[in-house]
Amino acid sequence: MTDLTLFTLMIGGYVGGALAACLFSRGALARWLAGVGAITGGAAALALGGGKLFDWSSASFTRIEVMGKTSIAGPLQGAGVVLIAHPLSALFLAIVGAIAIPAALYSIGYARDWEGRRSLRTPGVMLNLFLLSMSLVPLAESIFWFVLFWEGMAISSYLLVMTEADEPETVSAGNWYLGMTQFGLGFILAAFFLLLPPDGSGDFTALAKHAATLSPGLKSLVFVLALVGFGAKAGLVPLHVWLPSAHPAAPSHVSALMSGVMIKLGVYGVLLFGLRLLGGGPAWWGGLVLALGAVSALLGVLYALMEHDLKRLLAYHSIENIGIIFIGVGAGMMFLSYGLPALAVLGFVGGLYHTINHACFKGLLFLGAGSVLHATHTRNMEEMGGLIKRMPRTALFFLVGAAAISALPPLNGFVSEWVVFQALLGGATIPKREVAVLMPVAVAMLALASGLAAACFVKAFGITFLGIARSHEAEQAHEAPASMQVAMAALALACVVLGAAAYAMVPALARVVGGLAGLPPASAVTVGWSLGMPLSAPGAVGQISPLSILLGLVVLLAAIPMALWLFRASRALRVSDTWGCGRIAQTPRMQYTAAAFAEPLRRIFAALYRPTEDVSIDFHPESRYFVQSIAYRAHIIPWFERYLYDPVIDRVIAWAARVRAIQSGSLHAYLTYLVAALVIMLGLLMLWGS
């Protein structure tokens, strides 16, 4: 299948799905057609992008200009959508397609709940448009089309977030989300316009050429603007505040897409500016990215620990993983500016690999959380428990996702974190010792973040699925519909395969960054094919073989029961009560709660959280020796919202109130404004004309 056919299939799939949802707005047909349309589009995208990544034969990418090429002068000029300009675009297109398929499949089952209650038109149409714009963002090769699809992505996702707009917190989440998106867009536009060449062409190749002639100060300004703009989309601290409210408010497959794919386009933007357009820069760019990444990783996981809303917990973990991705990217940029190309490739490979892996396991986790929400109608972990017996398959898939995000070998999360670690360890060879000695700090922060993530997911999985049901809904939970299960199974399988297939992924990813900004071209990277297919990344100081680890663990897991049988160990088993140390009955209230699980860490990091507790006890009216009920409330300070955003928002609202004074409501005032504006404009025209 040629590229053009795949592209047409992709567009056709998405548009077809949107139209179908528009026409049949209620009933099962709408769900199915919208879902199938999205799946077709996603499959085509995956084939198009993925095919390019693993196509070892073609040495260079051929450009097929598909649409939108304009010759109007100015920022509208330039190439439109191009297939495919660069391996980086192919990679992100593949990610969009890969996660679109399970998410769309999942939505078919998930939307069944909406049938009859609300119209399926908006969710169906917007899902397909969302996927369409996300697929086209990496393919756009000029400013106009890039921004068009970027905004399309933002607006369609906003409408998707507002699907279940019955609760007030959804509305607030939507407002925050829209505000931050527009804020980021402003910075992105500023960065683009600073790069405009004198003839005004918006084509990316023209921008790159012009950028080479700019002064270093201006280039740095452009990079910082781009970092702020795309960082707001990606969820870098301190621009992350929209993430924990927007992702939980959206339907689960939308959360999976937003968390797994949309924030990665922020990473794409930073790489686009840092490497393709600006061609690398001074070391402090990489250092800034690395520092922001390390802080995001640590803060993300620390706040995730304190959450007992399952989806908010996952959203904070997205912030953490974006931090890890930016640690890899930042390390790569630093090595690039210090003239260590092999290590730079390693850093970028680590960041990009983690991008793919995070898309997989975060998508899986959100779909799992959605199944739990679907079954128990609550997101609060404190009301769940014992779901592993009611929803065994969902629990198994969620476990795979939890193990992957906790970086447990041999799954994919571990392998990409290993590559990032290797890149940081290689940082000891940076010529500037003052900078090299700060690499251990980054290593320590990354290690702490990954350890805390494991603790957090023991809590998340354990409190949600294990133990005894803590509420009536949890007791009555049912397994998720088949389409949802298949979607989760596919992603779980992908997590395992992406880890074991590291020997193929790393060279493919090295090829993606090859040739950019002076990095060695892809042909310089070789892949080793010896026993166990070791993953020996270029420039790395270590060597592992995830495939062998997987095989070894499987063999051992099979061998141990066999050995026990061989040595005639007793096989007797009896089921009885949980040991109670003398108590008579066991109620669900006697288990550990999520807040209790996280309490040691809350105390240890009290300097960050500033926790406050509020215990109110209702005594029996007759005697103070008997307690009727105890209410316990614990709060932590949301530093960024309270001390960074609230003052700014208050200031803006105060200014806006003052400006509102011109809206006096009087017709004469408005007419006066019109005439005044006309007179001033004529005056200026006369001035400039002369």
Place this chain on the structure above:
Amino acid sequence: MPLPTGYTVAIAQTALALLLAPGLVGLIRWLKARLQNRRGAPVWQPYLELRKLFAKEVVVSSNASWLFRAAPFVVFASTVAVAFLVPVLAVPLPFDSVGDLLVVVYLLLLGTFFLALAGLDPGSAFGGMGSSREMTVAALSEPTVALAIFALALGAGSTNLGQIVARTMADPAAAVSPGYLLAFGALFVVTLAENGRLPVDNPATHLELTMIHEAMILEYSGRYLALIEWSAWLKVLLFFSLLGNLFVPWGVATVLTWAALGWALATLLAKLVVLAVALAVFETRVAKLRLFRVPELLAVSFVLAVLAITVSFLVR
């Protein structure tokens, strides 16, 4: 007699580690007893415990799920997998390119992860408490371990265990360099934390105020408990082997001849006995720390690791 191949040595060294582990823990217990003026159980008591446990019936809670029954196998499998990777007798073995020090650390985290989940499964308060504390201690010791690995890798130019051992053997002066000594100190504290020894956790107590590891496995019995106990003992032996063979590698066989392997076995036993004595004396001397003092101890080990790296940078 024909020379053994790399694979046979690897399998033999794992089997050896499995066989020696109960004896090592028995030795530590016996030494502690003698230091505390008691007679103590004989050194081979843990073997008898294992035999007893494997023959007993398993009692499983009615609230527990398949995860409770699978966890002992996962923990045991991951610890045995680590045994294949750690240089117990000889380097370099064929499995050296399969996993490096980071893989070892994260495989052990895999075991801890499943054990913590198994603590939450029966729905008891003890299990929840043990899981919560265990994951806290594990998470807080991660940065120290990562930095200690960094310090060792700086010197050896690789995180692969065979490389680190080879480098120290080639340059004996490096073994007494302050960087290595500080890293040893940091890793010793991590050994105490990861294996649940005093002053972090008391392996001999079953009081809810004082247990971490024991609280997680309180529900286990019979062959499951045997597997979990055995993997905990194996973990102690593997940590001792790491401490011994990474920092004092002389005796580790570099060629696979019977003489070299015999000498490696003898030096391994000697190092294990020395470390067992050191641990027994240390445990007898210190008292268990309150849970909220444990992060301070881990912070000390973190600072030691930071110093190790700084000093390694200096001496390069």
Place this chain on the structure above:
Amino acid sequence: MDSAFGHLTVLGSSLVLLCGLTLLWRRGSAAHIGAFAAQSVALAATAGLIAVVTGSRELWVVAVILLGLKGILMPILLKRMDRRFGGPRELEPYVNTATSLVIGGLLVVLAYIVTWPILDVSRLPTRAGMPLAMGLIFVSLFVIISRKKALTQVIGFLALENGIALLAMLGTYGIPFIVEMGVFLDALMGFLVMQIVIYRIQETFESIDVEQLNRLSQ
């Protein structure tokens, strides 16, 4: 730097620094005084080592004075002060223990960054220990700032002195004898003055919590 001498001096300096970090870790005056005594002994040993290798007689004298004055005499005086105005066993420091330790580690990294240019210039085999001595200086300053008990602050000041002496020894094989003696005398004088001041604080406020000095302004 591969020489045994270089390694041993770095080892000695590490021990001196570790004793300084123990001031951040352990609570209670007995532990602090013990740490200071151990630090002075380690410092004297390092001085002795350098004296042996370089054959400098002045350094021998310095080592002996360090051992006698700071290793034996001052701890005894400090213990006496503690017994007289010990007060409560520990006062909450401004920064908790784990955070202080992490900050201490970061200060050592900072010292390394600051001292690196000097390492490039110096040719002595003992230069590798200089960042550690600088680290001790920073850590002692941090001890003085972050602890509330006057006795601990005094011990921090004495550790600072040790750090400066170590830096001098490693950087230039010691400073001229007369300067060294002058510094010792200064330290002794300062110590005696501090004894008197602490006695007065204790008399006025019934405790040696330095926070109480705020009340003087009222």
